[in-house]
Amino acid sequence: MANGVRPPRVMEHRFKDRNSLAGALAADVCDWLGTGLSARPRASLIVSGGSTPLPLFHALRDKPLAWERIDVTLADERWVSPDHADSNERLVRQELLQAKAAAARFIPLKTTAATPEQGLSECEARLDDLPRPLDVVILGMGGDGHTASLFPGSEALAKGLDPEGIARCVACTPGTAPYPRLSLSISTLLNARRVVLHIVGADKWAVYRQACEAGEPSSLPIRAVLHQNRVQVDVYWSP
Ligand SMILES: O=C1O[C@H](COP(=O)(O)O)[C@@H](O)[C@H](O)[C@H]1O
Numbered sequence: 001m002a003n004g005v006r007p008p009r010v011m012e013h014r015f016k017d018r019n020s021l022a023g024a025l026a027a028d029v030c031d032w033l034g035t036g037l038s039a040r041p042r043a044s045l046i047v048s049g050g051s052t053p054l055p056l057f058h059a060l061r062d063k064p065l066a067w068e069r070i071d072v073t074l075a076d077e078r079w080v081s082p083d084h085a086d087s088n089e090r091l092v093r094q095e096l097l098q099a100k101a102a103a104a105r106f107i108p109l110k111t112t113a114a115t116p117e118q119g120l121s122e123c124e125a126r127l128d129d130l131p132r133p134l135d136v137v138i139l140g141m142g143g144d145g146h147t148a149s150l151f152p153g154s155e156a157l158a159k160g161l162d163p164e165g166i167a168r169c170v171a172c173t174p175g176t177a178p179y180p181r182l183s184l185s186i187s188t189l190l191n192a193r194r195v196v197l198h199i200v201g202a203d204k205w206a207v208y209r210q211a212c213e214a215g216e217p218s219s220l221p222i223r224a225v226l227h228q229n230r231v232q233v234d235v236y237w238s239p
Pocket of ligand 1: 005048049050052053075078088139140141142143147148149177193227
């Protein structure tokens with residue numbers, strides 16, 4: 001694929017550094033949520049965990065939005081206690097749901113069930129509350145092309161990547177990353193007004209460019225986000 005060619009529904013936004021990216025993406029997310037709130041009683045924001053979103057969370061939490069009318073949940077969760085260092089819920093509570101954003105309603109994915117498989121139906125019920133389409137979905141991507149917790153080689157991948165699937169979420173145990181997990185399915189994540197892929201670093205840019213080429217989503221699950229006709233995907237990248 002020639003440099004610069006990308007799937008038709010993909011728009012690229014490139015920044016000189018991570019803080020510039022975070023500031024611009026926070027401003028855009030604020031506009032999109034504001035548009036949702038002006039048209040409907042509530043708006044939804046689905047965020048990812050891991051290390052990439054930290055500067056975004058810090059830029060977003062001070063935005064002057066009617067946060068008490070915003071529902072926040074996660075694209076995926078590691079099945080660890082909510083106060084565990086690697087819990088995505090902990091990250092969101094400590095780093096996003098502060099300052100003005102403390103007024104938002106948070107919907108955790110982690111339940112008290114022992115495994116994500118056992119927690120799946122409660123989680124689906126929690127997500128049923130969210131009006132569709134979702135307003136803003138912000139996805140991350142791992143170096144292996146996973147997005148949310150849709151990992152290459154995991155047993156739940158076919159179910160999670162089914163574009164017409166009715167499952168809101170899937171339980172999985174990645175062979176290549178720690179912790180059992182629960183992930184929103186691709187059909188849930190793409191039923192959205194705005195979908196963002198937020199990635200940083202040259203390595204992730206190379207994986208993203210590889211995923212822009214036609215191929216199997218089972219080897220690079222992010223392909224299921226990039227190669228579809230349902231919604232525009234805005235890719236925000238910086239070195
Ligand atoms: O495990 C996960 O990985 C991805 C990417 O994380 P990063 O640390 O490379 O930014 C993340 O999007 C996902 O939410 C998380 O659970």
